[in-house]
Each structure stands twice: as C-alpha cells, then as structure tokens.
Amino acid sequence: MKHKKRKERIKLLLINCILLVVCFATLVPILYAFSVSLNEQNSLLSSDFSFIPRRLTLENYRKVFVEEPVLLWFKNSLVLAVVTVAISLCTGIPAAYIFSRKRFPGRSGILQMLILLYAFPSLLSMTALYKLLSPMGLINTRAGLIIVYTGTMAVFALWNMKGYFDTIPVEIEEASMIDGASPVQIVTKIVLPLAKPTIAVTAMMVLIYVWNEYIFAINFMTGENTYTLAAGLYSLQASETSGSWPVFAAASLAVSLPILIIFFALQKNMASGLTSGGVKG
Amino acid sequence: MEQSKKKRKNKILSSYLWSMPSLVLICLIVIFPIFYTGYISLTNMNVYHWFDYDLIGFSNYKEALLVFDSGFIPALLLTILWTVVNMVLQLVIAYLLASLLNTKGLKGRNFYRTLLIFPWAMPGYVSILLWKTGMFNSQFGLLNQWLEKLGLAPVKWLASDGLAFACCTVVNLWLALPFMITIIDGALQSVDQSFYESALLDGAGWMERTVYITIPSIRPIIAPSVVITIFTTFKQFDVIYLLTQQAGAKTGAHIHTILTYAYENAFITNNYGYSSAVSMVIFVILILFSYVINIKPKEEA
Amino acid sequence: MKKIIASFLSIAMLMGLLCGCGAGGQGLTEEEKNTIVIWHDKEEAVAEALLAQLQESVPDVDVQLEHKSNLTEALKMVGNDPKAAPDMYFFAHDKIGVYAEMGILTPITELIPKEELENAYVGMTLDAATYKGEIYQLPIYFETLLFMYNRLYMPDERVPATTEELYAYMSEKTRGGHYGFVEQHSTAYYSAGWIHGFGGYIMNGEGEVGLENPETIAALTYHKKFVELMPGESEYATVNTLFQEGKAHATIGGPWMVSASRTAGMDLGIAPMPVIDETGLPISPYMGVQGVQVLKYAAENKREAVVKVLSGLMQPEVGIALAKVSGCAPAVEACYEREEVTSDDVVMAMRQTAENTIPMPNCPEMDIMWTVAADMLVNINMSGQDVKASCEAAQQSAEDLIRKMQ
Numbered sequence: 001m002k003h004k005k006r007k008e009r010i011k012l013l014l015i016n017c018i019l020l021v022v023c024f025a026t027l028v029p030i031l032y033a034f035s036v037s038l039n040e041q042n043s044l045l046s047s048d049f050s051f052i053p054r055r056l057t058l059e060n061y062r063k064v065f066v067e068e069p070v071l072l073w074f075k076n077s078l079v080l081a082v083v084t085v086a087i088s089l090c091t092g093i094p095a096a097y098i099f100s101r102k103r104f105p106g107r108s109g110i111l112q113m114l115i116l117l118y119a120f121p122s123l124l125s126m127t128a129l130y131k132l133l134s135p136m137g138l139i140n141t142r143a144g145l146i147i148v149y150t151g152t153m154a155v156f157a158l159w160n161m162k163g164y165f166d167t168i169p170v171e172i173e174e175a176s177m178i179d180g181a182s183p184v185q186i187v188t189k190i191v192l193p194l195a196k197p198t199i200a201v202t203a204m205m206v207l208i209y210v211w212n213e214y215i216f217a218i219n220f221m222t223g224e225n226t227y228t229l230a231a232g233l234y235s236l237q238a239s240e241t242s243g244s245w246p247v248f249a250a251a252s253l254a255v256s257l258p259i260l261i262i263f264f265a266l267q268k269n270m271a272s273g274l275t276s277g278g279v280k281g
Numbered sequence: 282m283e284q285s286k287k288k289r290k291n292k293i294l295s296s297y298l299w300s301m302p303s304l305v306l307i308c309l310i311v312i313f314p315i316f317y318t319g320y321i322s323l324t325n326m327n328v329y330h331w332f333d334y335d336l337i338g339f340s341n342y343k344e345a346l347l348v349f350d351s352g353f354i355p356a357l358l359l360t361i362l363w364t365v366v367n368m369v370l371q372l373v374i375a376y377l378l379a380s381l382l383n384t385k386g387l388k389g390r391n392f393y394r395t396l397l398i399f400p401w402a403m404p405g406y407v408s409i410l411l412w413k414t415g416m417f418n419s420q421f422g423l424l425n426q427w428l429e430k431l432g433l434a435p436v437k438w439l440a441s442d443g444l445a446f447a448c449c450t451v452v453n454l455w456l457a458l459p460f461m462i463t464i465i466d467g468a469l470q471s472v473d474q475s476f477y478e479s480a481l482l483d484g485a486g487w488m489e490r491t492v493y494i495t496i497p498s499i500r501p502i503i504a505p506s507v508v509i510t511i512f513t514t515f516k517q518f519d520v521i522y523l524l525t526q527q528a529g530a531k532t533g534a535h536i537h538t539i540l541t542y543a544y545e546n547a548f549i550t551n552n553y554g555y556s557s558a559v560s561m562v563i564f565v566i567l568i569l570f571s572y573v574i575n576i577k578p579k580e581e582a
Numbered sequence: 583m584k585k586i587i588a589s590f591l592s593i594a595m596l597m598g599l600l601c602g603c604g605a606g607g608q609g610l611t612e613e614e615k616n617t618i619v620i621w622h623d624k625e626e627a628v629a630e631a632l633l634a635q636l637q638e639s640v641p642d643v644d645v646q647l648e649h650k651s652n653l654t655e656a657l658k659m660v661g662n663d664p665k666a667a668p669d670m671y672f673f674a675h676d677k678i679g680v681y682a683e684m685g686i687l688t689p690i691t692e693l694i695p696k697e698e699l700e701n702a703y704v705g706m707t708l709d710a711a712t713y714k715g716e717i718y719q720l721p722i723y724f725e726t727l728l729f730m731y732n733r734l735y736m737p738d739e740r741v742p743a744t745t746e747e748l749y750a751y752m753s754e755k756t757r758g759g760h761y762g763f764v765e766q767h768s769t770a771y772y773s774a775g776w777i778h779g780f781g782g783y784i785m786n787g788e789g790e791v792g793l794e795n796p797e798t799i800a801a802l803t804y805h806k807k808f809v810e811l812m813p814g815e816s817e818y819a820t821v822n823t824l825f826q827e828g829k830a831h832a833t834i835g836g837p838w839m840v841s842a843s844r845t846a847g848m849d850l851g852i853a854p855m856p857v858i859d860e861t862g863l864p865i866s867p868y869m870g871v872q873g874v875q876v877l878k879y880a881a882e883n884k885r886e887a888v889v890k891v892l893s894g895l896m897q898p899e900v901g902i903a904l905a906k907v908s909g910c911a912p913a914v915e916a917c918y919e920r921e922e923v924t925s926d927d928v929v930m931a932m933r934q935t936a937e938n939t940i941p942m943p944n945c946p947e948m949d950i951m952w953t954v955a956a957d958m959l960v961n962i963n964m965s966g967q968d969v970k971a972s973c974e975a976a977q978q979s980a981e982d983l984i985r986k987m988q
Contacts, residue, residue: 008386015381016389022378023396026455029408030399032415032423041846095303104296110304115505117311118512119567121540121560125314127553128321130659132313139666151310154303159505212404219656222619222666223648230404235651237410239623240818240838252407259402264395327987328946331684332662344986420813420820437814440964529769530817531956533964546979549953550987551658551680551946 030253037061037250060250070251072225073232074258080142080228081210084149088206089199091150092157097187099158100165101173111162114155126219133220140222148216153206160205164198165191204266211259229255315564322557327550334554341558345547356542357566363446363538364515367453371510374454375461382462383469394466401459409523412452413439417524437533445525445534453520457510464506468499515567516540539563615884617644618891620874622672623653625838627907632672635903639894643887647672654680661686662879669880669888675710675871676942678718683946688881689716693889694896702896707913710871710941720892721873721913723905726939727775728931729856729865730839731832732825733849735760741832741853745808745865748832748856752811755831764830767809768816768963770955772834775867777801778940779858784955789945791984793958794970794977802962802969804860809963816963834867837909840928852931855938869939871913905929911936947984954980 031051040055064070099107129148130139138144172194173186181189192199210228217231227235233255236248297304322341326334378397382390400408416422417438425435439445476494485493518540525534526541537545540563547559622629629647636645648668650656654677660666661684681687690699696717699708703721711719731741735755742748752762766772774784782797792798813820824830826843833839834855843850855864874895880888894900901912902923911932917923924930942948958976961967 012384012386015384015387019378019381019393023393026397027399028423029411029415029455030403033407033411036415091302091306095300098296098299102292102296104293107296114307114311115508116568116571117307117315118509119516119571120311120315120564121516121518121543121567125318127659128314128317129310131317132309134663134666137665139660139663147306148310151306154307155311156509158303158307163505208401214404214406218650218652219659222650222656222660222668233404233407235649237406237651239651240822240836252403255404256399256402260395260399263398263402264391267391267394328680328683329988331658331686333685414819418820419815421823440814527817528953528956529766529771531768531960531964532815533768533960535965545953545957546983547986549950550983551949552987555986 033249033252037246037253039246041246060244060246061254063244063247064251064254068232068236068247068251069224069227070229070232070254073227073229076142076227077211077229080145080149081207083142084146084153084210085203085206087146087150088153088157089203092154092161092202093192093195093199094187096158096161097165097191100162101170111159114158118155126215129216130220139220140226142226144220145216145228148220149206149210149213153209156205157202160202161195161198164195168194200266204262207262208259211255318557318560321553322555322561324554326554326557327552337554341554342562344555345558345562352537352542352546353539356537356539359536360515360538360540361570363450363517363521364511367450367457367514367517368507368511370450370454371457371461371514372465372507375458375465378458378462379465379469382466394462397462398459400455405456405519406523408456409452409520412448412455413524413530417448439525439532439534442534442536445532446536449521449524449536452524453514453517456520457514460506461510464503465499468502469495471502472498512567512571515570518544539566610883613644616642616887617646618670618880618884618887619646619648619668620670620672621648621650621653621657621668623650624672624872624908628904631903631907632900635897635900636891636894639897639900640890643890643894645891657681657686658684661877664879664883667877667879669884670874670876670891672722672872672874674942675719675721675873676944676948678711678875679713679943679945679947680949681875682713682716682718686878687718688876688878689718690720690876690892691717693876693881693885694720694892698896702915703913704915706869706936706941707871707873710869710944711873713944719871719873719875720895721871722895723873723901723908723910723912724869724871724932724936725837725908725910726869726932726936727772727834727836727867728840728928728935729832729834729853730825730843731851731853732828732830732843733851734828735831736851738851741851742856744859745804745856746859749808749811751831752808756811759829761812761824761830763808763832764812764821764824765834766816766818766821767805767812768956768959770952770959771868773802773805773955773959774940775834775855775865776805776858778866779863780804780861781863783940785943785945785948785951787943789943789947791947791951791977791980793955793980794973799970799973800860802959802973804858806963806969814964816960834865837928837932840909852928855935864938866938866940867935868942869936870942872908872910873913946987950980950983950987954983 035051037060038056038058040057040059099111133139133144133147136144138147168191172190176186176190212230214228214230214234217228218234221227221231224232224235233248233251236244236251321334322345323336323338324330324334325337325341381387382394414422416424419425419435419437419440422438424438428435436444438448472495476498477490480490480494517538521536521538522541522544525532525536526545543556543559543563547556550556622632624632629649633645633647636643650671653671653673657667657671658680661681667686678687690711699717699720704724707721707724708717710724711717711721729741736751740751742751748763755762770784777784777798780797780801782795782799782801783792784798785791813824815821821830821833822835822839822842825833825835825839826846826848828848840850840852855866857864874892876888876892896914898912898914898916898920901914901917902920904910905912905917905923906926906929909928909932911929912918912923918933943951954976957979958972961972961976962969
C-alpha cells in the first residue's frame with residue numbers, strides 16, 4: 001500500500017514537471033514580449049537577448065498609459081464588448097432555445113447551413129459589409145460595429161447554447177408547465193439558471209472576439225478616438241519608419257491582461273459550458 | 282382539425298419570431314456578404330469601374346477558373362495536408378494535456394490552465410509577429426541564439442519549404458490549442474467515472490480505457506467545436522501569409538494554401554469582380570470538401 | 583400572444599439599432615465646411631510638425647490630422663463616402679494612379695493655378711505627381727534611399743566609390759556575425775536601384791513591364807553575388823537592427839535611419855551611391871514624393887478651406903520644418919535658398935542623391951509589380967532559382983495579372 005502511494009506521488013511529480021515545461025514553452029514568446037517591453041532600446045531584435053533586460057525601464061508602460069489614449073480605447077472596447085455580449089445573449093438565447101426545443105419546418109436545414117457558411121473566406125466580406133452599413137449611416141458608429149460583431153458571433157452563440165439546452169432534460173420544464181407556469185417564465189426561471197455555464201462561456205467567447213478584433217474596428221471607425229484597444233494597438237504597431245517596438249509590446253501585454261483576469265475568474269464555468277456546446281451524442 | 286392546423290401554424294410562426302433577431306443578424310452579417318460577393322463576381326468592379334460597375338455576366342468565372350491552373354492543385358493538396366496535420370496534432374496534444382490536467386490529486390490545475398490559455402488572450406497578429414521576429418529570425422531569433430549557445434549552427438527557419446511548414450504548424454498550434462484544450466478538458470470531466478472503475482476491475486490498461494471509454498464518450502461532445510476548427514484551419518490565412526509571404530518580408534519558402542495562392546493571383550489585381558469570382562469558386566470547393574469527408578455535426582432528429 | 587408581443591419587441595429593438603443612428607444630412611454647416619480632415623501614415627514627429635505649421639499659416643481652418651495605419655486599403659473602401667472619407671490624405675505619390683482611376687481625387691490644378699505650381703516646385707516632384715497629364719498631388723517633400731556607413735568600422739577613405747570596391751569590402755569584412763554591407767535585398771523597392779543602374783526597369787513610365795529585359799536580368803545576376811554576402815532575411819527589422827547594432831558596416835536605407843542611428847550614438851556617414859563598374863551609372867533607387875492629395879468630395883464642397891490649406895502647405899516654412907524632422911528634401915524650390923536647409927547634410931545628400939533617382943511609377947499596375955517583383959527576387963536570391971527563368975516567369979505572371987485588372 002505504501003509502495004503504491006509512493007508511486008502515485010512520483011507520478012504526480014512527473015506530471016507537474018511536464019506541465020511546467022509545457023507552460024514555460026507556451027509562454028516563451030510572451031516572456032519575450034515582456035522583456036522587450038521593459039527594454040529601453042527601440043528594437044524588437046537584439047543580438048544579446050536575455051529575458052531580464054540589461055537596461056530595465058518601466059518607461060514604455062508609462063508611455064502606453066500616459067501618451068497614448070489607451071484608457072479611452074479601453075473604454076471603447078469595454079462599451080462595445082458589454083453591449084455586444086448583451087445583444088448576443090438576448091438574441092442568441094431565445095433562438096438557441098427554440099432550435100433546441102421546437103421542431104418546425106426548416107429547422108435542421110438552417111442548422112446545417114449555418115455551419116457550412118463558416119466555410120466562406122472572410123477576406124471579401126469587409127467590402128460587402130461596408131456597402132451594407134454605409135447607406136444606413138452606420139459607418140463610424142459604435143452601432144455599426146456592434147451589429148457586425150453580434151452577427152459574426154451569432155452562429156457560434158446559437159450552436160453553442162443550443163447544444164447545452166439539448167442536455168437539459170425536457171422533463172423539468174414539463175413539470176413546471178403542469179404547475180401553470182407560462183413559457184416565458186419557464187425559460188427565465190428554470191432554463192436560464194441551469195444554463196448559466198453555457199451563457200458564461202458564450203459571453204466569454206464573444207468578449208474575446210470583440211477584444212481582439214481589429215480589422216473591422218480600423219476600417220469602420222475613423223479617427224483614433226473611436227478605436228478599440230485592438231485597433232489602437234494595431235495603429236501603434238511599429239513600421240520601418242515610425243513607432244516603437246517596446247511601447248507596442250507593453251501595450252500588447254496590457255491589452256491581454258483584462259482577458260486573462262476574466263479567464264481565471266470564469267474557469268469553472270468555462271469548461272462545462274464549452275463542452276456541452278455541441279450536440280448530445 | 283382546423284383548430285390544430287391553426288395551432289401548428291402558430292407554433293411555427295412563434296418559433297421563427299423568437300429566433301428572428303438572431304437569424305436576422307446572421308442574414309445581415311454572414312449571408313449577405315456571400316450574396317453580395319456573388320453579385321460582384323458578375324460585375325466588372327475594378328480600379329477603372331470602382332463606383333460605376335456594370336453586370337457583365339460570367340466572364341469573371343471564365344478567368345477565375347484559369348487561376349486553378351498548374352499552381353492550384355498543389356496548393357489545394359497542401360491545404361488538405363495542412364488541415365490534416367494541424368487537426369491531428371491539435372487533437373492529440375490537446376487530449377494529452379487535458380488528460381494530464383485531469384489527473385486525480387493534481388494541485389494547481391487552474392494555474393496551469395490559465396497559463397496554457399494565455400495565447401488566446403492576445404490579438405492573433407501580435408502573436409504571429411512575436412513568433413516571426415522573436416523566435417524564428419535567423420540573425421536574432423531566440424531559437425538561433427539558443428542553438429548558438431549550444432555551439433550549433435544557426436538555422437534559417439522560414440527559408441525552406443519543409444521547415445517553414447513545420448514552423449507555421451507550431452505557430453498555428455500555439456494559437457489554436459487553448460481553445461481545444463478547454464473543450465477537451467471539459468469533456469473529460471463529464472465522462473462517467475463509473476465506467477473507468479468497472480474497466481479497471483476488468484484489468485483494462487490506459488490504452489484500452491482511452492480507446493474504448495474516453496474517446497467514444499467525448500467524441501459527440503467535442504464534435505461541433507472540432508468541425509468549426511477544421512474550417513478555420515482550412516481557411517487559415519494569417520499564419521502562413523504573415524510568417525512567410527508578407528510583402529517586403531518574404532522568406533523564400535513557397536508554401537501556398539488555396540487562400541494565399543488566390544491572394545497572390547487574384548486579390549492583388551484590385552479587380553473585385555474577378556477576385557469575388559475566385560472567392561465564390563473557393564467557397565464551392567470548401568463545401569464540396571466538407572461533403573466529401575462528411576464533416577457535419579450530427580443532429581438528433 | 584405574449585410571445586408574439588415579445589418577438590415584436592425584440593425585432594423592434596433590432597430595427598431601432600439598425601436605423602436609430604443618425605444619418606448625416608447633406609448640407610454642410612459653416613463649421614463643417616471649415617474643418618479639414620487629413621489622413622496620414624507618418625511618424626508622430628512629422629505629423630506634429632505639419633500640424634503646427636498649418637495652425638500657424640492657416641489659423642482660421644480647423645485642420646485635423648488622423649493617423650491611419652492601413653490608409654491605402656481604407657481609402658479604396660471609403661473614398662466616395664463623405665461621412666467616412668477624409669478631405670485630403672498625406673501619402674507618397676505612387677498611389678495616385680489607383681485613386682485617380684477610381685475617380686476619388688481632384689487634380690490640384692483645379693484648386694491652384696498650374697503656373698503657380700510650376701514656379702514653386704522642384705521639377706521632378708511635379709513629374710512624379712502627374713498621372714495621365716494631370717497633377718494629383720501637392721508635393722511636400724521627397725525621399726530616396728541613401729548610402730550610409732558607420733565610421734567606427736568604415737573609415738571615410740574606405741567608402742566604396744564603385745560596386746566592385748563595395749564587393750571587395752564585403753568579401754573582406756563579412757565574417758563572424760559581421761557584415762560589410764546589408765540591404766533589404768529581396769524587396770522591389772531596394773533592388774530597383776540596382777536594376778536602374780543597369781538601365782533596366784521594373785515598370786517604366788508607359789506602364790510596360792521590364793522584368794525580362796536583358797538589363798534587368800544582367801542587374802539581378804550581378805546583384806546576386808552581393809546577396810550571397812548578406813543575411814538570409816531581407817526584411818527591415820533584421821537589416822536595420824544589424825546596422826544600428828554595429829554589426830553591419832554600411833547599408834542602403836531611408837532617411838528615417840539617419841536620426842535613429844545618430845540618436846543611438848553612431849558616427850554616421852552619408853555617401854553618394856556606388857557606381858556600377860559595368861555601366862558607369864550609380865545605383866539609382868526609386869524616389870518617392872510625399873504630399874497631399876485632395877478628395878473629390880472635399881474639393882466640391884469645401885473648396886474655400888481646401889484652397890487655404892493647400893496655399894498654406896506651399897509655404898517654404900512647411901517644407902523646411904518637415905524636411906528637418908523627416909530627413910527628407912523639401913519640394914518647394916525656394917527652400918534651397920535658406921541657410922538652414924543648405925547647411926543640413928542629410929537634406930542636401932538627399933537632394934543630391936535624388937538627381938539620379940527614378941520616381942516610383944504611379945500607375946495602378948504598379949500595385950501588382952511590388953508583389954510580383956518581390957516574388958521574383960525571393961526566387962532568385964533566396965531559393966537559388968535560375969535568374970533568367972525566374973525573370974521570364976515573373977514577366978509572364980505580371981502581364982497576366984495586369985490583364986486581369988481590366
């Protein structure tokens with residue numbers, strides 16, 4: 001028995017070692033960015049790179065927060081993210097619920113088609129979306145971007161939440177139906193609390209998408225004051241003639257931090273939500 | 282009879298009404314661009330007719346099919362190879378890591394998971410840029426600095442086809458694994474532990490448990506996410522383009538997927554009519570491809 | 583019933599979202615007419631200098647500079663949308679053909695009399711700004727590549743006067759992680775200098791492709807032996823870092839390298855381009871003219887403010903201020919009568935080198951050439967393919983793509 005315990009311990013130690021090595025390997029590029037961000041010299045490259053820069057400075061972080069309108073971009077991103085998440089959930093939940101519970105003509109056709117539409121190369125959809133939004137006066141407005149973002153994530157939201165609803169036994173709802181609850185009550189009082197994990201995950205995915213998306217944000221918003229964090233970051237990107245790599249690296253890391261915090265907070269919900277976001281076998 | 286018909290009609294109507302907002306959004310943002318691209322592909326929208334284009338019929342398609350010349354078939358094969366290699370590696374590595382994360386008695390699970398998920402929290406172009414300049418650069422990249430310290434000769438990571446393909450795969454894995462690990466990790470938690478206990482009693486080894494219990498149990502759960510990932514891998518453009526073909530920073534490797542091939546042979550002409558036709562043809566190929574390998578999420582009737 | 587009401591509400595919400603955001607009225611207010619938005623992609627110092635100059639010379643117009651990192655693509659999309667497009671943009675002259683063909687640009691001569699332009703500017707800048715007989719750009723300054731060297735390694739007397747001298751220097755000094763000379767050898771912009779030095783061209787003024795001309799092939803064959811003594815990477819980060827860290831003794835680079843190197847404490851020298859032994863011509867890079875283009879909508883609706891801004895930009899002070907911060911040469915001829923310009927070695931070197939340069943072609947076809955030529959150079963320099971075969975294949979593919987533009 002004792003022997004077995006020891007074996008178990010060695011196994012755990014080994015697993016911890018493997019995971020540590022893998023985590024380190026994963027983080028190498030990020031540590032690289034971190035080191036560049038602490039560096040005084042304006043270069044992404046250096047012949048004597050070390051993870052702890054020789055001339056350490058926090059100046060680049062100061063620049064990010066003081067000289068660049070990062071806080072404004074942060075606010076823009078936050079507003080966009082919150083509204084997009086809200087609309088995605090408000091439109092996605094009823095649709096996912098209906099597609100999960102109701103049988104009606106066209107239902108499975110629509111579901112299949114949505115997945116196939118994923119195959120369309122998005123390289124060209126920008127011009128099309130521009131032509132769509134422009135006549136409506138939605139270019140250069142937050143509403144325009146929000147529509148694009150919610151629409152882009154709508155397929156994912158629908159599939160993901162529908163899958164989870166599928167795993168919630170119908171019997172629970174039927175029981176309350178007998179008790180005289182209205183359909184809307186059933187959804188809000190019974191289904192939604194049960195579906196919290198999938199809602200959290202869908203929200204998270206939408207949030208990450210909005211947070212990291214820059215192509216639409218740059219092209220549909222003119223002017224630095226309306227940029228989101230990702231778009232602002234893109235404009236900070238150094239080119240041959242201008243810009244500062246360390247500031248860019250510092251900004252990249254600063255942008256990722258809020259997402260990581262939310263990740264950590266949502267860990268428990270995320271796993272169970274994402275996985276059920278498929279189809280019950 | 283009349284009543285029940287009406288009721289049924291009502292039911293259909295209300296179903297559509299409830300899902301309307303979501304479907305309208307999808308129509309606007311996902312479906313409209315496809316139709317619009319289809320429409321543009323029938324016009325002569327190019328630099329010389331940017332705002333005053335006319336319908337010209339199918340002549341763009343005649344040109345578009347010429348793109349699918351000698352260079353296209355290798356690009357298509359490479360795309361398929363790329364998708365297969367990436368998906369297999371992604372699934373295997375994600376599965377192994379997720380299994381490790383699910384080891385009984387492992388402390389610091391959340392810590393490891395957050396670290397492993399880090400790449401997800403950065404915009405993709407930042408990550409690719411970091412890899413390209415920070416890791417793979419032959420003069421200053423970390424990899425070559427490490428090789429030098431070990432007394433080995435520097436390697437031109439992105440200059441030859443095979444190595445560049447491997448490097449692109451590494452970066453793509455780095456970008457895609459967080460999502461896959463999260464999914465498989467969660468799926469593993471949902472496997473009924475009692476199956477394992479009885480299997481252990483029967484004396485089944487790790488391999489047998491994996492093949493006969495774990496994989497069948499998680500397969501339906503991860504299927505839709507895998508399908509979506511297959512499509513994203515198939516149409517992956519950024520990783521390969523930014524690493525090896527970006528204008529002004531080409532590295533000498535010639536790895537072309539159908540999208541990068543189409544980009545260099547159609548999109549740079551600024552002829553939207555023509556490049557739309559190419560896009561539509563690629564779209565059709567993708568749909569055919571998905572039918573051939575029969576990847577569509579199964580849906581209960 | 584409740585359900586139906588709820589669905590209507592949610593649709594209404596969506597519709598509200600779609601339509602609620604105000605559509606701009608057509609008539610412009612006085613204030614709008616007096617606001618000029620200029621897009622640019624320049625470094626902060628240049629933008630600040632430009633803004634300061636404009637605020638001084640045209641104080642009654644509200645000029646707003648906006649940095650756009652993907653300016654050229656964005657303009658294609660928003661070019662005729664008054665709500666999203668800028669009034670002017672500040673960029674190199676090589677894109678005017680594309681936008682002129684699209685019909686989003688107004689010729690400068692419709693706003694400023696042609697004679698006035700011809701009297702004010704260095705001739706070659708106006709030539710560069712002319713597409714199909716019309717001047718579409720108000721030049722501000724012009725730039726080209728310079729031969730730079732690090733005096734710590736390359737003393738003045740060893741600066742090569744000819745390419746063979748350069749090759750001898752490279753063969754001697756390229757070892758142990760040090761390079762005698764580096765450049766972005768496989769990009770079209772940098773290789774063009776060598777091609778022009780042999781009398782070849784990537785694309786000439788008539789829009790003809792010259793990739794398989796014997797001169798071009800000779801140039802690339804000759805150039806290849808230099809490339810063999812340079813690092814494999816050809817992109818700017820590697821090349822510039824090598825030079826700035828003192829690992830490369832000399833380079834051909836843009837004016838932006840000058841200030842960066844001097845700030846880092848390098849004793850930097852600038853020399854005329856080496857002369858190619860075989861032809862007796864110096865390496866002759868492309869020249870780019872940076873200037874302001876006016877969008878049609880702005881010219882039609884805000885004529886008064888646009889003319890004011892253009893006149894402001896024609897002041898020699900603007901050219902001088904911008905030349906100072908960017909290290910480029912002002913386009914206004916009168917600037918060269920000023921002491922502060924003639925005493926600036928970078929600006930004067932730029933002006934001098936520019937005598938032998940060739941303006942970048944500004945026709946829409948050039949967009950394709952950048953990619954095709956770079957592909958060809960990579961095939962020759964990095965993948966070791968046969969020069970002649972690569973050139974012929976590139977010529978073919980360029981002509982093919984140009985045909986497809988129509």
